[in-house]
Amino acid sequence: MARNPDHPDLRDVRLDRIFAALGDQARLRIVAVLADRAEHQREDFAVEVGPSTLSHHMKVLREAGLVRCRFEGTRCFVSLRADVLQRYGLALDGVLRSLEEEPA
Numbered sequence: 001m002a003r004n005p006d007h008p009d010l011r012d013v014r015l016d017r018i019f020a021a022l023g024d025q026a027r028l029r030i031v032a033v034l035a036d037r038a039e040h041q042r043e044d045f046a047v048e049v050g051p052s053t054l055s056h057h058m059k060v061l062r063e064a065g066l067v068r069c070r071f072e073g074t075r076c077f078v079s080l081r082a083d084v085l086q087r088y089g090l091a092l093d094g095v096l097r098s099l100e101e102e103p104a
Helices: 015-021 025-034 051-064 082-087 089-101
Strands: 067-072 075-080
Touching: 015 051, 025 051, 025 075, 025 089, 051 067, 075 082, 082 089
Parallel strands: none
Antiparallel strands: 067 075
């Protein structure tokens, strides 16, 4: 049986929730990886947290409506939601640009 996590409907995605989710340094680093608009596996995120904490951060980003999680077997693929980027593009572009400009 496939796991399909719940993703909020676009009508329920609010900018204040997205910005609240981005209020954590680990989640900002996750979004910096996702800024290339590609799908990534959890191993691609260089955050110094345990697996359960990383899962928590992914859940916060997903519940805020910023990311989409897709499972294939035991592998999880994460990407930024294109519909959310289209809706809140101007607001999020500044955040994503600033993440690209930050020193590693």
